Amino acid sequence: MVSDKERRIALFIDFENLVTNTGISPSTFDLQPAMDRLLERGKVVFRRAYCDWSRFREATRRLHDFGVELIDVPPSTRAGKNGADMRLVIDALELCYAREHIDTFAIASGDSDFCPLAYKLRENNRMLIGLGVKGATSPLFVKACDEFVYLKPPTTTKAAARRESPRKTSGERAAREIPPIAREVVAGLLARATGPLNPSLIKETIVRKEPDFDEREAGFSTFSRLLQEMERQGLLKRQQLNGRQWYVLPPDAAGSEKETGRGEDRNDAPSDAQRRESD
Structure with missing residues (x-):
């Protein structure tokens, strides 16, 4: 992995995972904090988000504003399950083998199903940055990454800031x-x-x-x-x-x-x- 030059980063977002039982709703999902952390490390040259977008129409405008390509993965079973994670894995591996200048992959998800992808990317000398919500992220996926950044629900962030500020000033x-x-x-x-x-x-x-x-x-x-x-x-x-x-x-x-x-x-x-x- 190269550290003496600006990194070229590919961002893959498992959107449904980030807004299901995490405290983050589709309408309040904000990509800016994650983008800020990634841009400190290099240039985000590839941005894709995967899910059945018919269920999360309210989030599409915000993602478009960040130049994210939305990959629609309709449900493939009666229970409503879709193949978003499988599609994400295939696209990430294809990019890994076809674009050597991309040296860093960022996977926004808390799902341990992405561990095999993490191992394969690291095996191919790519740095892997994970992004997910702390209470809804598998420890296995955290350990599989080179670095992990936690995303915080907006309300939690504000409340924590109010609670912590008095302690910081007094002590x-x-x-x-x-x-x-x-x-x-x-x-x-x-x-x-x-x-x-x-x-x-x-x-x-x-x-x-x-x-x-x-x-x-x-x-x-x-x-x-x-x-x-x-x-x-x-x-x-x-x-x-x-x-x-x-x-x-x-x-x-x-x-x-x-x-x-x-x-x-x-x-x-x-x-x-x-x-x-x-x-």
Whole structure:
């Protein structure tokens, strides 16, 4: 997988799965948050959504506004079942083999039936990003992805923001809980390191082990802020080299604490490298 250039992303949406018993209704479905996350990683060159659109006419206008091609898959049985997932799989594999410049696939669904597709795409050196609603996504599919982004129902997002904002302002300086996976990865990497570690390596390792990791769920606006808190708790030491890039060292490593402390204030506005790794 290539990481040193802009990615070319193909987005496949299993629409019925995203709006059935997930808290997201067809009329309020908003693709913008998912598109924002994908556009941070590269260019979305292919966009398709699959379902029986006669059942979700109210959603078609919103999807058209994002340039999504709607693939209509009418019911194929009396019970109303359709072959949307099978059609999606076939199209994704065809694109994988026919368009080598597309190096990243995004599958918007929480269905574990897409696990075999995920394995095949990764086998063909494609990065796989999953998108789904947290309470309605199979853990098996999450683990099958290289990275997983949770979509939040609009009402849940607003209510959570109201509940969390007072806590953030009142205890902003208090020690916050470090996600266990972050502790585990940092400790393991530092134990084997022979020199300073790039923060992006730490973030990539965490995401490989836990594809749905998001530091914002633990209350940190960026990954750099999480590392700052870990330094305050004595789990690591950060050091700025050549006045630019920050690196991570073991907590007992020799270094100028004065330099690290002085640079922390400047680091409140992350560098380009930190912005890339914090997302």
